[in-house]
Amino acid sequence: MVKKTIHEINARIRDGSVNVVTAEEMVNIVGELGPEGASREVDVVTTGTFGAMCSSGVWFNFGHSEPPIKMQKVWMNDVEAYTGVAAVDAYMGATQLSESQGMDYGGAHVIEDLLRGKSVDVHAISHGTDCYPRKVLDTSLSLDDMNQAIMINPRNAYQKYNAATNSSKQTIHTYMGSLLPRLGNVTYSGAGVLSPLSNDPEYLTIGTGTRIFLGGAQGYIVGQGTQHASAGMFGTLMVQGDLKKMSPDYIRAANFTGYGTSLYVGMGIPIPVLDERIAQATAVRDADITTSILDYSVPSRDRPVLRKVTYEELRSGHVELEGREVATSSLSSFKRARAIASELRDWISRGDFFVSMPVERLPGNTSSHAMKETEGVSFVSDIMSVSVVTIEKDASVYKAAKIIMETAFNHLPVVSKDNVLVGIVTAWDISKAVSQNKFDLVEDIMTRKVITARGDEQVAVVARRLDQHGVSALPVVNGGNHVVGIITSDDISKLFARRH
Amino acid sequence: MKIKINISSETVVKPIIAESILETGVLLNVSQAHFDRSHGEIVADVMEEHYEKMYKALSSRGARVTRLDSPIEWNEEECVECSACISVCPTRVFSLEEDYSLKVDKAKCIQCGTCVEMCPQRALTLINNK
Ligand code: SF4
Ligand code: SF4
Numbered sequence: 001m002v003k004k005t006i007h008e009i010n011a012r013i014r015d016g017s018v019n020v021v022t023a024e025e026m027v028n029i030v031g032e033l034g035p036e037g038a039s040r041e042v043d044v045v046t047t048g049t050f051g052a053m054c055s056s057g058v059w060f061n062f063g064h065s066e067p068p069i070k071m072q073k074v075w076m077n078d079v080e081a082y083t084g085v086a087a088v089d090a091y092m093g094a095t096q097l098s099e100s101q102g103m104d105y106g107g108a109h110v111i112e113d114l115l116r117g118k119s120v121d122v123h124a125i126s127h128g129t130d131c132y133p134r135k136v137l138d139t140s141l142s143l144d145d146m147n148q149a150i151m152i153n154p155r156n157a158y159q160k161y162n163a164a165t166n167s168s169k170q171t172i173h174t175y176m177g178s179l180l181p182r183l184g185n186v187t188y189s190g191a192g193v194l195s196p197l198s199n200d201p202e203y204l205t206i207g208t209g210t211r212i213f214l215g216g217a218q219g220y221i222v223g224q225g226t227q228h229a230s231a232g233m234f235g236t237l238m239v240q241g242d243l244k245k246m247s248p249d250y251i252r253a254a255n256f257t258g259y260g261t262s263l264y265v266g267m268g269i270p271i272p273v274l275d276e277r278i279a280q281a282t283a284v285r286d287a288d289i290t291t292s293i294l295d296y297s298v299p300s301r302d303r304p305v306l307r308k309v310t311y312e313e314l315r316s317g318h319v320e321l322e323g324r325e326v327a328t329s330s331l332s333s334f335k336r337a338r339a340i341a342s343e344l345r346d347w348i349s350r351g352d353f354f355v356s357m358p359v360e361r362l363p364g365n366t367s368s369h370a371m372k373e374t375e376g377v378s379f380v381s382d383i384m385s386v387s388v389v390t391i392e393k394d395a396s397v398y399k400a401a402k403i404i405m406e407t408a409f410n411h412l413p414v415v416s417k418d419n420v421l422v423g424i425v426t427a428w429d430i431s432k433a434v435s436q437n438k439f440d441l442v443e444d445i446m447t448r449k450v451i452t453a454r455g456d457e458q459v460a461v462v463a464r465r466l467d468q469h470g471v472s473a474l475p476v477v478n479g480g481n482h483v484v485g486i487i488t489s490d491d492i493s494k495l496f497a498r499r500h
Numbered sequence: 501m502k503i504k505i506n507i508s509s510e511t512v513v514k515p516i517i518a519e520s521i522l523e524t525g526v527l528l529n530v531s532q533a534h535f536d537r538s539h540g541e542i543v544a545d546v547m548e549e550h551y552e553k554m555y556k557a558l559s560s561r562g563a564r565v566t567r568l569d570s571p572i573e574w575n576e577e578e579c580v581e582c583s584a585c586i587s588v589c590p591t592r593v594f595s596l597e598e599d600y601s602l603k604v605d606k607a608k609c610i611q612c613g614t615c616v617e618m619c620p621q622r623a624l625t626l627i628n629n630k
Contacts (some may be wrong), residue, residue, distance in 0.1 A: 053580075187587060257617040327586065328586075335599065335601060372569075
């Protein structure tokens with residue numbers, strides 16, 4: 001039995017005799033020497049990861065102005081930071097979006113701009129008090145001008161993360177990147193063999209107070225991250241570090257089309273090899289880490305799992321899905337994860353970084369539950385109108401016009417003889433046909449690609465569909481594509497109006 | 501060479517491609533086409549020496565024709581080598597080297613623009629992607 005203490009390892013770091021390897025190198029060492037031999041041989045294993053971590057941000061302290069202001073709302077380059085804590089402190093979140101540039105610029109970009117030495121425009125407003133009389137403030141500040149710029153990321157370094165694909169007929173844009181239609185690609189995140197928490201899944205050495213590599217500087221683990229769900233191997237970490245000491249090589253703003261901004265964060269965690277159990281854990285390979293491929297076309301918390309997969313398969317460039325080879329791509333950089341694990345290894349070998357034991361272990365066996373919703377969820381069938389008037393496809397345009405006039409419905413679903421939905425005509429289509437002197441059949445002027453809804457879908461999901469397609473009503477169909485109702489943006493607005 | 505033909509909603513119903521082919525006698529090899537209610541977009545191959553003729557025929561019928569002669573541009577400074585672009589490119593322009601650096605084989609690019617949307621760093625641009 002090998003037993004080492006943190007003090008022994010730190011003494012070796014001090015005298016230069018420490019043996020540090022990366023988690024990738026450790027796989028072979030344990031393979032050759034076994035866990036016992038490896039734990040005798042190796043003192044520290046370094047991990048690394050470089051991925052988009054939305055749950056990131058920085059606490060700024062701006063210093064006091066003259067006369068002073070109690071910043072109640074503050075914007076940096078037009079991106080709002082969170083205030084409501086003392087007078088001149090604010091937290092800039094990575095995914096907060098610019099009020100003028102929308103999805104193209106966000107909190108992550110403010111952080112990267114500051115890191116690159118640029119100044120940002122700070123605008124603050126206040127109601128004014130006896131002690132803080134000022135009501136408006138405008139200035140321009142660089143990182144050097146801040147008293148503190150402390151990165152605090154509430155949820156980082158997921159132990160592992162789901163892979164994503166899309167079974168629908170359209171490309172969707174998500175925080176997992178663009179997902180092509182009909183299972184066109186699979187995206188995933190995480191560094192597999194180098195992933196910090198996968199190398200210490202029992203949190204023997206990773207916990208509150210552990211010293212880490214964060215963004216190119218020394219940082220610390222604050223404790224469990226939000227949504228830490230250790231029971232399902234979905235542990236997360238809350239981390240902190242000094243932004244002023246970080247480097248834009250390891251902290252980068254990202255921009256996911258249709259989703260918004262996020263922050264690429266580079267993190268490395270050293271694992272002191274105190275005994276063979278820890279040595280064994282750090283021998284984890286891509287093939288040992290499994291995750292699930294989820295269908296992100298289902299806009300729900302419970303996305304269907306298409307299959308289980310290992311990181312080895314994901315990293316190979318393709319996986320098999322429903323009998324086909326589907327291309328995979330990572331959203332995190334393995335090259336940079338490797339660079340981080342090596343840099344941390346070098347820091348330790350050179351005596352610039354000492355390892356630490358946690359002052360408190362991370363909780364094991366926690367799970368994260370879904371939100372309790374007290375308002376009750378509305379389904380399409382609750383608010384759709386069932387008295388829907390349809391028209392047959394071989395009816396005349398004149399007849400359609402007449403129905404629209406009589407019923408005041410703006411949308412007529414078009415059906416075949418056996419009542420199956422085949423198209424839709426709107427008052428607009430009819431006016432257009434009339435203005436062009438076309439009085440033929442409804443079939444000739446209808447839109448054939450009808451966007452529909454089902455009765456058991458949630459209203460919130462269908463509201464988004466209306467928005468996406470820029471239409472104002474959807475026929476509601478059953479499994480046989482028969483029209484059973486219609487839902488309009490008016491019905492939805494009324495529902496939301498009732499609630500406010 | 502490749503060209504992109506954009507057609508507005510008024511002309512989308514007219515057989516302008518067929519008419520242009522008949523008028524010029526030049527063959528077009530359509531590699532991609534996309535239509536919706538508001539407009540149509542076609543990517544096609546045409547021989548360099550026939551481009552002018554085809555350009556005139558299509559333009560006179562209301563289409564907007566652009567030459568697609570610049571493949572994808574990759575800004576290495578911006579790229580973080582996340583490799584997200586790999587899985588969306590239909591012609592496998594992107595791959596990873598042994599050391600996990602991104603490799604970009606521009607010659608294979610058909611300028612579809614899919615990777616431009618995928619890249620979280622805005623490190624990929626297509627001049628003709630407007
Ligand atoms: S998606 Fe963009 S940042 Fe990622 S590897 Fe490709 S070019 Fe680089
Ligand atoms: S534009 Fe299309 S073909 Fe060219 S590199 Fe991007 S995805 Fe590949």
